[in-house]
Amino acid sequence: MKWLRSDSYSIPTVLAVGLHASIVVAGLVVIDFGDTEPPKPKKPPIVNATVVDVSQTIIGQRESEQREAQKQAAVAEEKRKDAEQNRKKEAERKALEDKQRQLAQAKEAKEKEDAQRKREDEQKRQAQEAEQKRVAQEAETKRVAQEAEKKRLAEKEADDKKRKELERKAEADRLAEEKRKKQAEADRLAEQERKRQEEASRLAEQKKAEAAAAKAAAEEAKERAVAEAQMVQSISSLINNRVTAAWIRPPSARNNMVTQLRIHFLPTGEVMNAQVTKSSGDALFDQRAVDAVYKVRRIEELAKVDSYVFERNFRQVDLIFNPQDLRN
8 A cells, every 4th residue: 555655654653643642542531520529630641652763764764854844834834824814914904994994984974964964953043043033024024014004094093183173174264264255345345335435425526526627617718718819819919010110111012912920939028030931922021021020029028928828829920911001
């Protein structure tokens, strides 16, 4: 068989394993598993072993090589275990980091969630406060509107009462004024009638007085006109006589020769100028008539005549000069 070969480590290995197994079995046999009494110390079994130096044999060399291989395998296993341990540690570290990162993320998420919830709570609180404020403002607005409406109604009632009182007073004043106007109109008509009667009486008296005055004035005017006419006739004859007396008869003068003169007098009676308005046909006859007027020069009686009579009759005098004692 293969494990019985001379270059194999099977036989020494089996022997060593058997020796150790015998020791273990012997130890288990002498152990007391009772629970009531403590185990009594037993003397270890005495194993008589004979030391065999197999290192000088082929088997010993192979075992040495095998041990070296086992040692290298153990080193490799140790390295593998170290690597596995390091891998586990790295995995644990990464797992720890992942866990810490997850915890940090969870913490951050929780903080964000808390912040979001806090913001939402704050927004909700602000919304509630805003709603409460809005409701309060609406209530205040409604209260103010009600107060304003109440005040408006009170003012309207007061205004209506005041207006009615003013209307009543105005109506009373109107009636009183109407009564006063009617009385004033009656008084005015009575006064007007009284004045009319007085005026009628005055006019009647005035008319009567005017009629008397007119009659007296007419009589006076008639008398004055008669006196004025007589005076005018007298002074006109006086002027004609004085001009005729001052006239120098020309050789060519004949009966029925007539010259019409216009003489302008001053209020003092002085002759201002004289001119022929209608010729007799004889220039010398006409000139002698004008010379006679200037020769008279002044009629003293005109200075005594009333200015009104003078202006009407003697400011300008038209004299018809017609001597009667001429030759045929």
